[in-house]
Amino acid sequence: MACYILTDNTRDRRYFKRVLVDPYFYETPSAIIHALGRLKKGQVVILDSSIRGFESAGLQTAQLIRQHDPDAQLIMISDNATMAARCFEAQIGLLDFIIKKELSPSFFDRLLRAIAKANLNLRRIFELRPIPIRLPDGATTRVFDLTRIVYFTTDSGSHHLFVHETNHLTRIRANLRDLESVHSNLYRVHASYVINIAFLHTYQPHDHALTMVTGHRIPVSRNYSVALRKALRWPSPYRGLPQPIY
Template sequence: MNVFILEDEWIEQRYLDQTLRKIQTELGIPDLNINSFTEVNKLLSSLPDPSVDNVFLLDIKISGNKKAGRQASQQIRQHDPFATIIFITVHDEFLPTTYKFKSAALDFIAKDRDNIPTQLKDDLALITQRNHQHTGQQLVLKTGAGYLKEALDNIYYFEPNPANSHQSMLYTTDNQVITINATLNELEKTFPVLFRTHRHYLINPLKVVSINLQHHVLYLKNNDQAYPFSRLRTKAILTRLKENEQSLKII
């Protein structure tokens, strides 16, 4: 989990950091990367790739600007539709207008109360549970138009883009072909749920329904096309399919 704090008071930054570390221990969060910022511009210039693992804790008032945090949340949301945004501020009166800024915030926590640790713990527990439920089921892919969140169940395979060596083509179960700004090697490293059967194919192994060991081809669910696989990968393919405990026809 990656947490980005926007807070212009050093004491508050330290308090949030310590609170988050304590929550990490209590919830058993394996990885928690905390990044703190006192200026909106520095935060916005350091935005990570979109991910459900990104969490932004934003104070609304920064350096005297009562709209800074809310305006930052707009830009964060435009860049990252999958991140979680939580406001932490003393300004309760801004609550009704906060959501008008389309930040789709998860929570609004008042600084002048003693419930910050409790509410933050509840929020992080919810985020952790939600992300665990969707692990391996949603792939966040970069396209020319921004980012695409594609369900694993809707993915057949990827192959190289013949027109651009830095891109791949995604083939989906609903007959879409989408250009992805990543190579097969990059996708393979990013999404271990996928499987490299051939230098030209990165497949969703959950879609494999039969495999022909003699001709070194496999077939995907509701798809009549035969996809070749490397002989050197035969053992690895069979092992992966066995691990998935899926119904499979071997010829």
């Protein structure tokens, strides 16, 4: 996963590039804040406490980031050990405060462990957070949690649908054609089925079928197979449930 790094130290950037998989560097607080403002919330951010001689620049940047993103995983690095107390007293929810120690192997070991923990925290956040969606139900609408919906199917001979949730079945008055516009994770795969692609386990194109993580096997018609294949090549940005395997 990408890491967004605030540092104006050329040497540090050179070492980070060798160790980190996907680093993005910014030399000023305004630059990194602007960049994060264009991304979805919940990013891994590494901040050098001192920027251009201002010892509290990293702390002040962390405070601004925290105001706008409660899910951001903030890691502070510093040459000054006395900054640790100031950072934790500020109650900005730092994941870790790491002394550089000339960028020793122990520093990078701790940094990589902090990044791994940050990514784990983000996965847990997204897994536990509901995603409310509003579905039509006749002349009114009803709110459901997308993270619990596996698929929809028609109620044969009626103008109703069944909403198949992980542990519940609900009947609503609606049409399948109206569902895809509700959320990008809802895909029509058959005249009688719409799936939540986040619950897709395997797709068997030769059998014209797919299997959900719940074990349900659902037919896939040729009319909708092209869109499904495209979706699997370009995964949905939605996070929080098992990703497609094919």
